[in-house]
Amino acid sequence: MRRWLDATSDGFEAAFTELLGMKRETDEDVSAAVRGIIKDVRSRGDAALVELSNKFDRADVTLETLRLTEGEIAAAREDCAPKTLVALETAARRIEDYHRRQLPPDASYTDETGAKLGWRFTPLDSVGLYVPGGTASYPSSVLMNAIPAVVAGVKRLVMVTPASGGRINPLSIEAARLAGVTEIYRIGGAQAVAALAYGTKTIQAVDKIVGPGNAYVAAAKREVFGTVGIDSVAGPSEILIIADAANNPDWIAADLLSQAEHDMSAQSILITDDADFAHAVDAAVEKALAVLPRKSIAEASWRDYGAIIVVESLAAAAPLANRIAAEHLELAIADPEGYLPLIRHAGAIFLGRHTPEAMGDYIAGPNHVLPTARTARFSSGLSVLDFVKRTTLLSLTPGAIATLGPQAIALAEAEGLSAHARSVAKRLGDD
Amino acid sequence: MRRWLDATSDGFEAAFTELLGMKRETDEDVSAAVRGIIKDVRSRGDAALVELSNKFDRADVTLETLRLTEGEIAAAREDCAPKTLVALETAARRIEDYHRRQLPPDASYTDETGAKLGWRFTPLDSVGLYVPGGTASYPSSVLMNAIPAVVAGVKRLVMVTPASGGRINPLSIEAARLAGVTEIYRIGGAQAVAALAYGTKTIQAVDKIVGPGNAYVAAAKREVFGTVGIDSVAGPSEILIIADAANNPDWIAADLLSQAEHDMSAQSILITDDADFAHAVDAAVEKALAVLPRKSIAEASWRDYGAIIVVESLAAAAPLANRIAAEHLELAIADPEGYLPLIRHAGAIFLGRHTPEAMGDYIAGPNHVLPTARTARFSSGLSVLDFVKRTTLLSLTPGAIATLGPQAIALAEAEGLSAHARSVAKRLGDD
Structure with a gap:
């Protein structure tokens, strides 16, 4: 049963610390198996890739059908509902608009010595996008991972996705x-990650691999890190809602369940300053759970990791x-903007009563790939x-090095690096 | 003996690919030992920390002397040469000036639906800075790691460094x-990383750990990643010089050796369009090596990993x-600015004949912590x-969600996530 914490009670600090320390992921150690798969793909290339994909994904691919044809990509659209396509296009446009504003500016300045300093941003040459198979194939995640790369200027974007049981979600293809x-x-698992990192005859290696995946994919990404870049490894999803009593309990309950339905390891937490409201939300969750299609998942998540925390005042919620x-x-409170300065760590903040988190998952524009498991403290x-x-x-x-060179030499000598000192001294005519 | 590659010769592509693939780091697998050390510090705290520091660093610390006193920190300055202190202060000022320009702007905009979107940057609460002991204690690296954190607004900065044989480099203390x-x-090694990541009674845990270290430190950082953030693991240093025949061969030789002296695994490469000039640099390296204090290191690096590549034209150097x-x-060429657009991947670029890399190591302002081992392709x-x-x-x-909500619902339903759809539908009065 979901936890109930009263911030004014004696045992609160211990109970809250326990909540913070909860481990929601099982450490399935698949690294030995993954290392074997990577080694196999590196040595046998495409042959291993085809073999392993058919074995693990129950796919039915050959060297010839490994890559989707232009026709297959174009045809996927026909298998999608028109209403969904319109929504997907709106989402793509809004995500692009948001991310285009993130393009960082180059810089250049000349200082008083005549030295010219600055920096320049350049896109990666190529990026691999992992898209899980089956029910975890989320078209929205395809957009969220691919669009920032395209906006950044990445020229070559490669998507890999297992044809689980022979099938790929057409909406994910259309999103791509x-x-x-x-x-x-049509490849997935550790073998797809290996192919992206090291290349095969059919698939040219990329520079970075992003996108969510199962334990094998995550372990493979860790293994190839350094050879290529990777994104951070996402844990189970989480939501924290700070809500006052003026909210409709049904709305808040719905938001808590929108995370809980993701995964049995997801975590939904409510903090409120009103115990009656907390009870009302609690009851609304139970009621809504009863009719939820993904009831078994949401129920397990709410039972094992859900929590309601009652605080004395909204101000007391921020430190938690x-x-x-x-x-x-x-922040389902009267003045969310005014509350913002109190919040130092969160992946994404949804302000006000009319901003359910699910809007950010799909259509609003900001990215839905966010730091989990308290890593928003540093990422x-x-x-x-x-x-x-x-x-x-x-x-x-020559003037700038004449001015600054002697001090570089002093530091190089203090560090015992005389070849460094000499490469400066040569330009000063001192050596 | 350093490699000599002629880009017009038949075997060039194979030789160049081999050069690219050279592994310059030994994979010392210390992960089992490191896991043991981390476990020990997590379970026994300060006692383990003191014990392990005295064992591995030949330090002589007690629980009472673990932390440097204010007096000890202030006194370090007295053990530094006045000329070096002036240089250190100039470096600190210039590094701060450069990095202050990197503070990223927040953003906020309102779109046509009335939705307000944006993002906000906040500093990390606390950062741990690892500084190696002995001859690898570089005050310049202390500045390069600490100043960006301070500029970012990090409130708590913690430095750890082994008191190797009882001693800490006073210039590193003064830089801090x-x-x-x-x-x-006064702690180092995997035990210091464990203390920073998990905290002990004496040392409060931090949110991120940065700074270079040996194989144990690198392995420990990998182990604690996720609990805290870490910087990327730096490999041996590298320099690539593209130079035309108008350069003084002595200057270019000095620059090649300034990297070679760092480490026997460092790599220095010259690409030039003039074979005579290449021979002149080659001879100048041999001559300069003979009188270099760190000759044995630089000689091994140049012999094992150094290379001279002769190309037909400077334009042919850029793809390499x-x-x-x-x-x-x-870029020791006539028009380095004009050449810049040809370069897509490099950690730092030094333009013109009067900009030796060593100036960037110490005094110029840009950071000297840079991606190695071809990772500048993606980091x-x-x-x-x-x-x-x-x-x-x-x-x-309410207007924005009324406009956009139905499309979020369409996508949530297409993904089979009905609780997501409901949390939106509630606000539309559709549920």
Whole structure:
């Protein structure tokens, strides 16, 4: 049964610390199996890829059908409902608009010595996008992962997705096409990650791999990190709602369940300053659960990881929210803008009573790939910045090195690096 | 003996590919030992920390002397040469000036539906800075790691460094003090990383750990990643110089050796369009090596990993430079600015004949913590962005959700996530 914490009670700090420390992921150690798969793909290339895909994904691919044809990509649209296609296009347009504003500016300035300094951003050459198979194939995630890369200027975007039981979700293919992906392969699992990282005869290696996946995919990404870049490994989803008594309890209950239905390991937490309202939400959750299609998942998540925390005042909620550092934070209160300065850590904040988190999952524009498991303390959601890198620039005149060189030499000598000192001294005529 | 590659010869592509694939790091597998150390510090706290530090660092610390006193920090300055202190202060000022320009702007806009969107950057609460002991204690690296964090607004900066044989480099302490670090501990190795990640009674846990270290430190950072953030693991240093025949061969030789002296695994490469000039640099390296204090290191690096590549034209150098994606790239050519657009991948670029890489190591302002081992294809050097995180913001009006809500519902239903759909539908009065 979901936890009930009273912030004014004696045992609160211990109970809250326990809540914070809850481990919601099972550490399935698949690294040995994954290392074997990667080794196999590196040594046998496409042959291993086809073999392993048919084995693990129950796919039925051959070397010839590994890559989707242009016709297959174009045809996917016909299998999607028109209403859904319109929504997908709206989402793509809004996500692009939001992310285009993230393009970071280059910089350049000349200082008083005549030194010219700055930096320049350039896009990655190529990116691989992992899309899970089966029911976890979310078209919205295809948009969220692909569009920032396209906006960043990445020229080559490669999507891999297992043809689980022979089938790929047509809406995911259409989402990829909309975003600008032209290279799609029917492969998944650790073998797909290996192919993207090291390349095979059919698939050219990429520079970075992003996108969610199961334990094998996550372990494979960890293994190939360094050879290619990877995004952060996402844990189960979370929502924290800070709500006052003026909310409709049904709405808040619906929001709590929108995360709970994701995964039995998802976590939904309500913090409120009104115990009666807390009870009303609690009851509304039970009522809504009863008729939910994904009831068994949501029920397990709410039972095992859900929590209601009653605080004395809304101001007392902020320090707790900062310790939780939730992936999603809803501020369902009268003055959410005024409350913002109190919040230091959250992946995404949804302000006001009319901003349910689900709007951000699909259509609003901000990215839905966000830091989980308290990592919002030190990391950010996916953005255009994940698909560019910064090169620093330095240009010295003879005058600038004459002014600054002696101090570089002093530091190099203090560090015992005399070849460093000499490469400066040569330009000063001192060596 | 350093490699000599002629880009017009038949075997060039194979030789260049081999050069690119060279593994310069030994994979010392210390992960089992490191896991043991971390477990020990987590279970026994300060007692383990003191014990392990005295064992591994030949330090002589007690629980009472673990942390440097204010007096000890202030006194370090007295053990530094006045000339070096002036240089250190100039470096700190210039590094701060450069990094202050990197503070990313927040954003906010209202779209045609009335939705308000944006993002906000907030600093990390606390950062741990690892500083190696002995001869690898580089004060310049203390500045390069600490100043971006301070500029980002990080309130608590903790430095750990082994008191190897009882001693800490006073210039590193002074660099920390200058940067604004007030909390310094005499601990190092995996045990220091464990203490920073999980906390002990004496040392409060931090949110992110940065700074270079040996194989144990690197493995420990990998282990604690997720619990805290970490920076990227730096490999041996590299320089690539693209130079024409108008350069002084002695200067270019000095620059090649400035990287080679770092580490026997460092790599220095020259690409030039003039074979005679290449021979002149080659001879100048041999001559300079003979009198270099760190001769044995630089000689091994140049012999095992150094390379000279002769190309037909300078334009032919750029594609090779992009494949190398060097940590440091010098453009010692007539029009380096004009050449910039040809370069897509490099950690830092040094433009013109009067900009030796060593100036960037110490005094110029840009960060010297840069991506190695071809990772500049997908990652950047250290910056203020490593010490802030972005929270996305979304605020919908009743009108905005009325406009956009139905499309979110369409997508949620297409993904089979009906609780998501309901949390939106509730606000539309449709449920």
